[in-house]
Amino acid sequence: MKPARARPSLAVFKFASCDGCQLSLLDCEDELLALAGAVEIANFLEASSRVLAGPYDLALVEGSITTEHDARRIREVRAQSRTLVTIGACATAGGIQALRNFADVKEFTSIVYARPEYISTLATSTPISAHVPVDFELRGCPVDKGQLLDVITAFLRGRAPGVRAHSVCLECKRRGAVCVMVARGTPCLGPVTHAGCGAICPAYDRGCYGCFGPKESPNTTSLASGWKALGASEAAIARAFRTYNAGAEAFRKEGDVHERR
Amino acid sequence: MAPTAGARAFNAGELDALLQALRAEGWTLAGPRIRDGAIVYDEIGGAAELPAGWTDEQAPGRYRLRERDDRALFGYAVGPHAWKKYLFPPSERLWTAVRSGRDVGVSEEQAEPPPLAFIGVRACELAAIAVQDRVFLGGERADASYRRRRENVLIVAVQCGEAGGNCFCVSMGTGPAAASGYDIALTELVSGGHRFHARAGSERGARLLSRIETRAATGDDEEAVRALLARAGGRMGRTLDTRGLPQLLQANLEHRRWDEVAGRCLACSNCTLACPTCFCSAQEDVPDLAHARSERWRRWDSCFTGDFSYLHGGSVRASIRSRYRQWLTHKLSAWHEQFGSCGCVGCGRCITWCPVGIDLTEDVAAIRSGAGAAQQERREQDT
């Protein structure tokens, strides 16, 4: 057995988020022991209160940037991390909290908090990549644990992650699900959404909600026309693009188009 | 096609006896059944699970089940699944590498697939299986996994009495009559007494038919089969003019139709995955964390994904236009050179299961009608 410090170090950092993505890591019950053997967990507050000082070989970053303080902190994290991978919709697209980007955050705080003057927040929620260089972005709300393990292994071994940027439809067809758009007339975001979940929703007779954000070359304009042909209103289309990945460019633009109409 | 001497007929009620005879011989039955609003192919136990009294209504981007006014068991066209899911599974492990010390041992998947009897294979699907046979088994290097599965399949075809809204087998010369490639070919006759006309296409097919209650097919049965096939053939939902098609597409690689269709195409891959002849796959390695074991998987892939044409530095086909064009020109043109036939059998799945209803027969018609004009335009631009 090699000495402990020869193992690469792994650190997990949290910004504005719900913790769901880092919990996916704890959820890898079967693989957790192997993971603990393969890396030194230097900073993972959800799992252990022991914190080792940087630098870290691999940093997983969850959450978006919503405060001045976090905007500074992410730069410190970047400075201490050889490889920085963002995990989840918040870190890669700004998350559901990026809905503030389309509204007045002051108005929100005045409605939500009894003493809004104590709230110090930015007007926007932005992805980590808007602040520092990112080595890889893993999508999903939450991320898929299989993909998360693959990404960790890939960076530990110096190979490219096996994550594919194609549509959810491939996963849907591979599992033999019947297309809900075609057979039920149910609007589905699958054709423009990044794969990763295994097409869970269509397999349960629902349209895809776009949890993994835009796939590569998403033709959102054509899909929106398809939704309209199925009877979806402009408001419904706008809302579909304004969820966890509202801040991702392709979804933001398509949402803008239908919000204006 | 002329009826084979010795064609048989049997009452609809006897179909289950045929299916049970197959099971008794050790075949697992895969056939049509209703699931999630469609007729899919799945394991079945007997005739009671067939979609009695149901049909499918198909249009570009649209599929609906509808009740028939009779109890026909095979009164639909084709659904979202193709038999390729059994012969070329959506995801399969090819081999596993295990490290022990400094050695790496590789073990290929060898498991014998269970013998499968396909129940209700359409004429276009027989043609599609023949196409995939050429793809996977033709040439110098046969695909071992496909071969193992293919050799363990028995085929009960059912000729179509009903054409779907997106069918065009007549244009492709693949149906609705089953020409070859089956063990038994059935035709379901509903009026004048619910019964099946049966023709054996192999020794084992003939042997199976001898194990159930049949009678010699009469002239009336033969006439009813002919009339049914003629009716289906006359009611194709689509047509595709195939005259000089490979050359037509090659001569129109810059036609404006490609831009037009690229505006609508989602590059979602549904057409290719629903297509019974498309065969592309990606090889994926799945190593474990400890780096002691790695698996090689083969999964359905598509020319509509960016990764599919990734070479060092990027995707060769970055635009949706180039991906759609690749698909159609491969299927209808380059396929001839590569595999000696067209890659399309006219089943209409790509039209039905495209979420935005893109219809290849319309694209070809548009290119054909505008062919002269487009070339003219280009010549003018060039000068």
Ligand code: SF4
């Ligand atoms: S149900 Fe949705 S994800 Fe599945 S094939 Fe249809 S459009 Fe794609």
Ligand code: SF4
């Ligand atoms: S294309 Fe022809 S053989 Fe295929 S389902 Fe339609 S009618 Fe039947």
Ligand code: SF4
């Ligand atoms: S290209 Fe379309 S119509 Fe032709 S065989 Fe494939 S799915 Fe059927």
Ligand code: SF4
């Ligand atoms: S033609 Fe239709 S099914 Fe095929 S990739 Fe384009 S949108 Fe998807």
